[in-house]
Amino acid sequence: MSDAQTAFFPGESDKAPVLMLHGTGGDETDLLPIASFLAPDSPKLGIRGRIHENGANRYFKHTDDGGFDLDNLSTETDWLLSTIVTESAKHGIDPKQLLVLGFSNGANVAAYAWLHKKAPFKTAILLHPMMLDPQASAANLNGVATFLTHGDVDPIVSSANFTGLRRQLTDAGAAVEAYTGHQSHQLTRAELSAAKTWLDKTGRLVLSH
Numbered sequence: 001m002s003d004a005q006t007a008f009f010p011g012e013s014d015k016a017p018v019l020m021l022h023g024t025g026g027d028e029t030d031l032l033p034i035a036s037f038l039a040p041d042s043p044k045l046g047i048r049g050r051i052h053e054n055g056a057n058r059y060f061k062h063t064d065d066g067g068f069d070l071d072n073l074s075t076e077t078d079w080l081l082s083t084i085v086t087e088s089a090k091h092g093i094d095p096k097q098l099l100v101l102g103f104s105n106g107a108n109v110a111a112y113a114w115l116h117k118k119a120p121f122k123t124a125i126l127l128h129p130m131m132l133d134p135q136a137s138a139a140n141l142n143g144v145a146t147f148l149t150h151g152d153v154d155p156i157v158s159s160a161n162f163t164g165l166r167r168q169l170t171d172a173g174a175a176v177e178a179y180t181g182h183q184s185h186q187l188t189r190a191e192l193s194a195a196k197t198w199l200d201k202t203g204r205l206v207l208s209h
Helices: 032-038 070-090 105-116 159-171 189-202
Strands: 007-009 019-020 044-047 051-053 057-059 098-101 123-127 145-151 177-180
Touching: 007 019, 007 070, 019 032, 019 105, 032 044, 032 123, 032 189, 044 070, 044 159, 105 123, 105 159, 123 189, 145 159, 145 189, 159 177, 177 189
Parallel strands: 019 044, 019 098, 098 123, 123 145, 145 177
Antiparallel strands: 007 044, 051 057
């Protein structure tokens, strides 16, 4: 799509391709070092959020009072999912085989896409996500597996919010594993190592046919 800023890094065809969704202020290559650590041989696709808020790239807007603009979130999630399909076709990737790697804002939109849209991907590592819409979801996430991380002193994502998101995903049928570290809203080697262990354990890096 003409308004999508993306980056693609080829990899082995028998490994699950990684979709990189950055945090606030990041871009399409921001998570490449983490993706390379978690899935060194996989193809990697990054898509930049097209919202610019206070000079920072994002996947959706806030309202004037600092809340989430749920109408914009819905629109931008549709755009992101359409872009995923377009870019996947361009690079010979099956969207159903994508391993989503999202941090903060990117993790948020991925979880929302699962719960409130028909997202094609079945696997995700969501680093410091939060629940954006507390309404119950009618999604069927059977076959979905996700690894979530949280910091117990995170000033952005409360423990109650994180627990709510985990419950939403579990109630929808997803297989959810969570990691909580004594940390704020930043990434640590320990949580990334835990995510890599989860990937190895689930076998989700090897393409299924």
